[in-house]
Amino acid sequence: MTTPSDPDRRNNKTIILIVTLSASVLLLFLAGILTGTVRIPLADIFIILSGGEASRPEWHIIVTDLRLPRAITALVAGAGLSVSGLLMQTVFRNPLAGPYVLGISAGASLGVAVVVMGLTLIPGYMVSAGGDWLVVIAAWAGSGAVLVLILLVSFRVRDIMTILILGIMFGSATGALVSVMQYFSTETMLRSFMIWTMGSLGGVTGPQLAIMVPAVVGGLLIAGASVKMLNTMLLGENYARSLGVNITAARIIIFVSTSLLAGTITAFCGPIAFIGIAVPHLARMMFRNADHAVLLPATALTGAAVLLASDIVSRLPAMEGSLPINSVTALIGIPVVIWIVIRNQKLTGIF
Amino acid sequence: MGDQLPVLHTENLSVGYRGARESSGTVFGGITVDARRSELVALFGPNGIGKSTLLRSIVRLLSPLSGNIYLSGSDIRSYPANQIARMVGFVSTEPVRVNNLKVRDLVSLGRYPHTGWLGRLGEQDYIKVDEALDMVGISRLAGKNIDQLSDGERQRAMIARTLAQDTGIIVLDEPTAFLDLPNKYGIVHLLHRLAAEKGRTIIFSTHDLSIAIQEATKIWLMLPGQICQGAPEDLILDDQFGRMFENTNLSFSTGKGEFRIKRELREIIGLRGPATERRWTRNALERNGFRVAENEECGATVSIDIEGGTRTWKLMMQGSTSRFTSIYDLCSCLTSAGAKAF
Numbered sequence: 001m002t003t004p005s006d007p008d009r010r011n012n013k014t015i016i017l018i019v020t021l022s023a024s025v026l027l028l029f030l031a032g033i034l035t036g037t038v039r040i041p042l043a044d045i046f047i048i049l050s051g052g053e054a055s056r057p058e059w060h061i062i063v064t065d066l067r068l069p070r071a072i073t074a075l076v077a078g079a080g081l082s083v084s085g086l087l088m089q090t091v092f093r094n095p096l097a098g099p100y101v102l103g104i105s106a107g108a109s110l111g112v113a114v115v116v117m118g119l120t121l122i123p124g125y126m127v128s129a130g131g132d133w134l135v136v137i138a139a140w141a142g143s144g145a146v147l148v149l150i151l152l153v154s155f156r157v158r159d160i161m162t163i164l165i166l167g168i169m170f171g172s173a174t175g176a177l178v179s180v181m182q183y184f185s186t187e188t189m190l191r192s193f194m195i196w197t198m199g200s201l202g203g204v205t206g207p208q209l210a211i212m213v214p215a216v217v218g219g220l221l222i223a224g225a226s227v228k229m230l231n232t233m234l235l236g237e238n239y240a241r242s243l244g245v246n247i248t249a250a251r252i253i254i255f256v257s258t259s260l261l262a263g264t265i266t267a268f269c270g271p272i273a274f275i276g277i278a279v280p281h282l283a284r285m286m287f288r289n290a291d292h293a294v295l296l297p298a299t300a301l302t303g304a305a306v307l308l309a310s311d312i313v314s315r316l317p318a319m320e321g322s323l324p325i326n327s328v329t330a331l332i333g334i335p336v337v338i339w340i341v342i343r344n345q346k347l348t349g350i351f
Numbered sequence: 352m353g354d355q356l357p358v359l360h361t362e363n364l365s366v367g368y369r370g371a372r373e374s375s376g377t378v379f380g381g382i383t384v385d386a387r388r389s390e391l392v393a394l395f396g397p398n399g400i401g402k403s404t405l406l407r408s409i410v411r412l413l414s415p416l417s418g419n420i421y422l423s424g425s426d427i428r429s430y431p432a433n434q435i436a437r438m439v440g441f442v443s444t445e446p447v448r449v450n451n452l453k454v455r456d457l458v459s460l461g462r463y464p465h466t467g468w469l470g471r472l473g474e475q476d477y478i479k480v481d482e483a484l485d486m487v488g489i490s491r492l493a494g495k496n497i498d499q500l501s502d503g504e505r506q507r508a509m510i511a512r513t514l515a516q517d518t519g520i521i522v523l524d525e526p527t528a529f530l531d532l533p534n535k536y537g538i539v540h541l542l543h544r545l546a547a548e549k550g551r552t553i554i555f556s557t558h559d560l561s562i563a564i565q566e567a568t569k570i571w572l573m574l575p576g577q578i579c580q581g582a583p584e585d586l587i588l589d590d591q592f593g594r595m596f597e598n599t600n601l602s603f604s605t606g607k608g609e610f611r612i613k614r615e616l617r618e619i620i621g622l623r624g625p626a627t628e629r630r631w632t633r634n635a636l637e638r639n640g641f642r643v644a645e646n647e648e649c650g651a652t653v654s655i656d657i658e659g660g661t662r663t664w665k666l667m668m669q670g671s672t673s674r675f676t677s678i679y680d681l682c683s684c685l686t687s688a689g690a691k692a693f
Binding site: 225227228231232234235236238239241242243244245246284287288289290291293 | 407410411412432433434435436437439440441443445447449450451452453456457460461463464466468469470516
């Protein structure tokens with residue numbers, strides 16, 4: 001409590017929730033490393049994580065090369081996608097906005113499709129989707145292109161709903177282009193593209209993490225610096241402007257943050273559905289607060305926890321490999337979205 | 352205090368929308384008006400004439416197409432956006448519907464032009480927020496979510512937000528639309544008090560002329576092709592309001608200060624009785640198409656008697672007399688007798 005006149009801001013409940021969430025993220029992170037077809041004792045995991053020698057050398061490889069990168073990917077991707085969804089929902093004042101709706105994921109798909117299906121036409125060149133640098137760069141370029149397009153439009157068009165509709169159109173157009181390309185491609189190409197669209201947290205390697213983590217952290221920092229703008233935007237653009245916010249600059253900053261977050265994560269992990277839309281609502285439900293200074297960390301933590309948990313669920317069948325992460329997040333996310341739609345029949349003002 | 356410098360004045364201002372779109376172009380031109388400290392200005396005019404466009408230009412959501420707006424004597428274009436945000440506060444017609452937003456947090460948003468880049472509030476900001484809540488009388492609602500408020504309370508919260516913004520000028524676009532009568536009067540009276548006691552200049556658009564006449568220091572009246580300003584009473588005496596709906600079936604009664612529907616009145620009825628009863632009986636008779644000759648005897652005459660607290664309307668027509676205990680019964684009889692009686 002900072003002052004007696006401000007009993008709500010540093011609410012005890014908020015602090016307890018943040019601490020609980022952080023603890024859950026930590027536990028889920030460890031649980032993620034612990035889960036897998038090979039049973040490794042917790043003690044050995046701690047030894048490996050702290051840089052020591054485990055009882056068996058292959059455990060060391062499993063943890064540092066496979067499970068740790070996977071858990072870090074889930075943590076970072078969960079936080080990043082959720083925050084990008086929160087930013088879009090606030091900027092577009094639309095509860096169903098997210099990286100998917102604006103066509104950012106579709107743009108990434110187009111980039112990947114071009115690479116996977118286009119380049120394989122060159123004789124002797126073989127691309128395996130997922131893990132290939134070319135795929136990552138193509139996805140990045142694709143999602144970046146869609147965002148730049150939306151950004152350019154937003155200079156000319158004032159009305160944010162128009163931009164949202166255009167985003168959906170861009171997304172559908174790129175989706176259609178991908179379908180056309182699929183029609184002309186061979187079965188093997190199709191298969192490797194389909195695997196990418198299922199999303200995967202396991203394909204991100206150490207050197208890729210070295211790019212993905214700073215990019216996502218950068219996006220999160222920009223978002224954190226925009227808390228004030230985001231709060232004024234809750235009331236709508238006119239009110240934000242009447243409070244002295246430069247709306248064009250604000251949009252650019254927030255779109256840059258969004259494309260860093262969603263573009264990067266989609267590039268490395270493939271399109272992961274519903275995290276971006278659903279998690280901000282989960283955070284709002286738990287925290288009952290509209291202040292982005294609270295909502296932003298809350299959303300990031302919730303997203304990390306949800307994706308870590310989804311990843312564990314996807315590996316529960318104890319098969320070789322795992323279920324497509326996209327199916328797991330969809331099964332978790334869709335009930336949330338349905339609940340939102342049913343609870344608020346009027347979809348304006350849902351935040 | 353005619354020599355006092357206006358806080359806001361415009362010079363031959365044209366407002367409207369730029370661009371190649373169909374809706375672009377001048378909405379209203381030649382606007383020369385002013386507002387001084389502690390004045391409550393009501394902007395009045397028919398729908399679609401450009402009240403919102405003018406107000407949005409004053410808060411710099413729109414740029415003037417030509418002419419000038421001066422804030423404290425300097426051209427509005429010469430101020431950076433965050434400076435304007437400290438001089439002019441705005442309440443628009445847009446409904447603000449945000450879940451989980453507490454009244455205090457909404458009002459705190461008004462402090463943003465005064466805070467740093469993170470928007471963190473200091474001791475002074477909290478005091479201003481509390482004062483603002485207190486001024487509009489919703490301190491007890493501070494911890495409530497705004498979607499739990501009634502329309503009147505929400506409008507007060509929005510006004511508190513502009514008070515916390517601590518601007519000399521507050522602009523409100525139809526703050527009394529959708530409110531019930533006590534809330535309409537309550538809000539306008541609140542604005543009147545804030546202007547008078549806190550030295551703010553408050554400009555609001557409205558369609559409630561009678562409230563504006565009672566509370567506003569000044570009216571900016573937008574008539575087709577022309578805007579004029581003055582105390583409400585000056586505009587009434589100059590018969591400016593009558594020009595507002597010239598081509599409609601409304602006429603402005605300078606004596607009563609209100610609009611009435613023009614009627615074609617035919618048959619004459621004489622009317623006698625105490626003043627108040629006479630006034631409302633006349634109202635009813637005119638609605639039913641009768642021309643009323645007060646305190647005269649005609650072919651048909653109504654006289655009102657009050658005995659022991661009971662009113663009786665006596666209709667004398669063609670030598671026969673009928674009695675009624677209510678205006679309703681009187682009118683029913685007259686209209687059903689209708690054409691054949693006269």
